[in-house]
Amino acid sequence: MTGLDLDTARKALDSQPFSRLLGARLTAFGDGEAVLEVDVREELHQQNGYLHGGVLAYAADNSITFAAGTTLGPAVLTGGFSVQYVRPAVGRTLLARAAVVHSGRRQAVVRCDLFTVGADGQETLCAVAQGTVLSAGAS
Known part of the structure; x- marks a missing residue:
């Protein structure tokens, strides 16, 4: 148990200028899990109209680091990660x-x-x- 809660995690996220630029928000945090959301907007697209892979990687x-923070505590750093893109990202929310x-x-x-979430709520x-x-x- 780390003693961290969703409000504390949201403050940590808000202290990251890049996260504020993207408009990222934590919607869940605790028990080994974290959920991060970003509203999709035109300036986050690549040339073909899909959400840029860099936004997905961010x-x-x-979210990986925040989830780990629920078990390791607040002083954590990403050691490395890999991402596999399985389909173009289109929708309203990442x-x-x-x-x-x-x-x-x-x-x-x-x-x-x-996941991307469409206007109909489908993930x-x-x-x-x-x-x-x-x-x-x-x-």
Whole structure:
């Protein structure tokens, strides 16, 4: 138990200038899980009209790290992650749903599924990511 809650996690997210620029928000945080959302807007698209892969990678990275923070505490850093894009991201909202797969004392492995949500509320899987998060005290 880390003693962290959704309100504290939201304040940490809001302290990140890039997250504010994207308009990211945490909608769930706790028990090894975190959900991050970004509203899709034109300036986040690539040349073919799809959500830019960098935005998906950002959402994966941040949701992975926040999910790990529920088990490791607030002083965490992403050790690395990979993302597999499975289809072009189109929709109104990007939803990154991360869950800890394994957590030890100094690192956690986290999986993240990334969905776009359409106007009808339908979720469509667009990418899958996995990462390792380290406690900031780990060397």
